[in-house]
Amino acid sequence: MNLNIKANKNNTFDAIVVGSGMSGGFAAKELTERGLKVLMIERGHEIKHVEDYDTAMKEPWEFEHRGKTTNISAEERWANSRFPGLGSEEVVNHLTNDKENPYIEKRAFDWIRAYHTGGKSMHWGRQSYRWGKHDFEANAKEGIGIDWPIRYEDLEPWYTHVEKFVGISGQKEGLEVLPDGHFLPAMPLFAPEVHFKNKMMERFNRPVTVGRVANLTQPQDIHTALGRASCQYRSKCQRGCPYGAYYSSLSGSIPAAMRTNRLSILHDSIVSEIIYDEQKKRATGVRIINQNNMQTEEYFAKIIFLNAGSINTAALMLNSKSNRFQNGFGNDSDQVGRNLMDHQLGSGASATVDGFEDDYVFGQRPNAMYIPRFRNWGDDKQTSYLRGFGYQGGASREGWERGISADGFGDDFKQNLTKPGPWNIRIGGFGEILPDPNNRIYLDPNKKDKWGIPMIVTDAAFVENDWAMRKDIVASAVEMLETAGFKNVTSYDRPTHMGLGIHDMGTARMGRDPKTSVLNAFNQVHDCKNVFVTDGAAMTSASCVNPSITYMALTARAADFAVKSLKKKEL
Amino acid sequence: MNRREVIKNVALMLGGTFSASSLMAMNHWEQSTSPNKAGAVFILTDIQQKMVAEIAEIIIPKTETPGAKDVGVPAFIEMMLKDCYKEPDQESFMEGLASLEKVKFLSLNSDERKGVLKFLEQETKKMKSKSTPFWRLIKELTLLGYFTSEAGLKASFQYVQIPGKLELIKLKPNQKSYAY
Ligand SMILES: Cc1cc2nc3c(=O)[nH]c(=O)nc-3n(C[C@H](O)[C@H](O)[C@H](O)COP(=O)(O)OP(=O)(O)OC[C@H]3O[C@@H](n4cnc5c(N)ncnc54)[C@H](O)[C@@H]3O)c2cc1C
C-alpha cells in the first residue's frame, strides 16, 4: 500500500484527498475510478487491512486485562475512553492517543478520534440509514439555521451507488420516515424483539425493524472482487474484521482505489495548510508536516478533497490563511468551525423480559433493532422540542455477568452461571441536534501542538431543544418497554457532552448563499471552487440517523461532479 | 464458634452500628489498617493474598470443573486492582481485607467463612459510598477472572470461536451458554 513519492518529482497529482477515513476513502475510490491520479494524505500511521488487526483473532483469555480499560489507557486516551468500550484493550491502541494529540475543552466535548489508515471507519457501529425527504426540508420549513441547497432526490441515486458497494443488510419496510435502500438479506430479530415489534405496532402504530448494517450477509461480486467475505457472526468488528465482512475504507474503498493503480497514499503526514494561489485564485496544493520527523513538504493537484473529519477539516481551513482568506480558507461567511452538531446518545431504558426461556441464539449478531423516528412525525406534534430521535437497542440473554450483582456464591451459584440467564432488553436514543452558530470549534490564538499547529478549542453544548428531547427519549423508552409488558423497567441517562454521539458534523456547512454558508450544492468551497469538503463538515442539519452513508453519498456525488467539471475544463 | 456467633462477632466488630460502611469509614483513620496511602503502589501482603485466594475459591469453588484458584484468579484480582482500578477502589479493597483480618477470617472454618461473606454481601447492599465496596470488587473480579480464563471458560460454556452463522434456536434442557 506504500508508494514511491520520490518517483513523482513534482509532487503533483490530479487530486489530493486529505484523510483516509470513511469519506476520504470513498473520495479516493470515486476519483481514481474516474481516471484521476490521486494522492491520499493521512496524518496517522499505516494500518494494513487484516494484517494489522492485531487483536482480531485473540482468544478472550489472551487479553491480559480481559478487555477492561487500564489506568494507563484511561490517562493516555482521556477523551476516547469516555466512549464505552473504546478504552478496552481489544481496540484502544487503534484510537488516538489524546495525551499526544490534545485539544482544549472550553466546553467539554467528547472527541472520539482514530488517526490511522481508514480513520473511524475501522471502528464504526456500521448502522446505515438513508436520510428522508423531511431531513433536507426541515431547516427551511422551521426557519432553523439555513436551507440545504439539495434535496433527497439529488442524493437518491448516490445512496444506491454507495449501498451497492458498501453492502448493507436490512429489511425493506416502505416507510417514508426511513427510506428503503439497496439491501442484502436482513438479519433476524430475536423472539422478545419480535414480541416488542408487534406490541409497538398494535399499541402505538410505531414500526420497529432490524438494524440496517454494513456487514455482508450475502456478499455480491462487487464485494468478493475485493476479497470481502460473508460475516461470520463473531461481533468483534471493532477490532477489525479478518474477513473484510464489514465495510471500512480498509476493506472497501481503499482496495478499490488501489486496484486502479492510480492511488498513492502518504501516511504520518499532517496536512497543516491549504496552499492558495492569489493570482490563479485557486488552491494549488497542501503543505504537510511529517508527524515523526517534523519535515514539511508540499504537494500539488488540480482539485483537493477535504475529508479529515468535520472538526479537523474545519481546523485545517481555519489554519490556512492567505491575503485573500485572512479569516481562514473559504471562511468569508465566518461559518467555518461553527454549527458543530452531533447526535444525542446515552439515554434510554432497559428491562427484564419474562418468558422466552426456550429461545436462544447461535452466533453473535453484529447489529441491533431499530425504532425509526416517531416524534414530530405524522400526527405527532411535540410542544417542547423540534425534530426527533430513533432508538437502537435489542434483547439478549444475560450471561455470567449477572452473577456480579446477584446474591450468592459457591457450587450452585457457579453451576447456574454456566446457563443462559433471562432475557433483557435495552433501547437507547439517537436524537437530532439543531445547528447553532455558538456551538463551534476554533483555533487557540496562542497554544500550539507539538507540530506547531494551533490547538483546537471545542466550545459547544446541548441547548434547550436538546434537553427537552432528551427527557422524552428517556420517558418514551420507559413507556414503550412498559407497554410491551417487560418488567423492572429502568431508565438511564448518562451524564454526557456533545461529541459522545460520535457523529460530529456541520462545521463547514452547505448552503445556497456564500454569506451564510461555506459550501455550495456540490460541496465546493464557494470562493474557491477546486476545493471540495465532503465529510461531516458539509452537513447543514443533522437528522437523527447515523450519518456515514450520507457522507459517502455526498462524496460520490461531488467526485462525479468534480471529474465532469475537470473534463469540461470548468475547474 | 457457630455461624450465628460469627455474625454476632462481625456485627460487634462493626462498632454496634451493624454497618460495614461505617467500619470502612472508621478504618480510614486507622493508620495501621490502611496500608495503601495516597500514591502508594497497590501491593498485597502474603496474608492478604491468602485471604483473597480463599474468598475467590469460596465464590467459585473447585467442583467437577476447576475452581478460582486453579485458573489463577487470586493473582488476576491483584493485578487488575493495580492496573485497572483507581485509588478509591483500591483503598476500599484494602479496607475490606483489613476488616476481615480483624475477624481472623483465615482462622475460621469453612462454614464460618461463608457466614461472614453472606453477612458482608447483605451489608454491602446497604452501603452508599463513592468507591466500589470490597465485596463487589472481589466478586466481579473473581467472576471475570474465572469465566474468561481458558480453563474456566471452556469448562463452563460451549466455546465457539467462529460461529459462521447466525441462527435462532431452541434451548435444549441443561444446555450451557455459548461463549465466543
Ligand atoms: C465507536 C463509533 C461508532 C460509530 N458508529 C457509527 C454507525 O453505526 N453509523 C454511522 O453512520 N457512523 C458511525 N460512526 C461515525 C463514523 O465513524 C464517522 O461518521 C465517519 O468515520 C466519518 O468519516 P470521516 O471521513 O469524516 O472521518 P474519519 O473516518 O474519522 O476519517 C478522518 C481521517 O482523516 C485523518 N486526518 C485528520 N486530520 C488530518 C490532517 N490534518 N491531515 C491528514 N489527515 C487527517 C484522520 O487521521 C482520519 O484517518 C461511529 C463512530 C465511532 C467512533
Ligand code: SF4
Ligand atoms: S461479526 Fe462479521 S463483520 Fe464483524 S468481525 Fe465478525 S465476521 Fe467480521
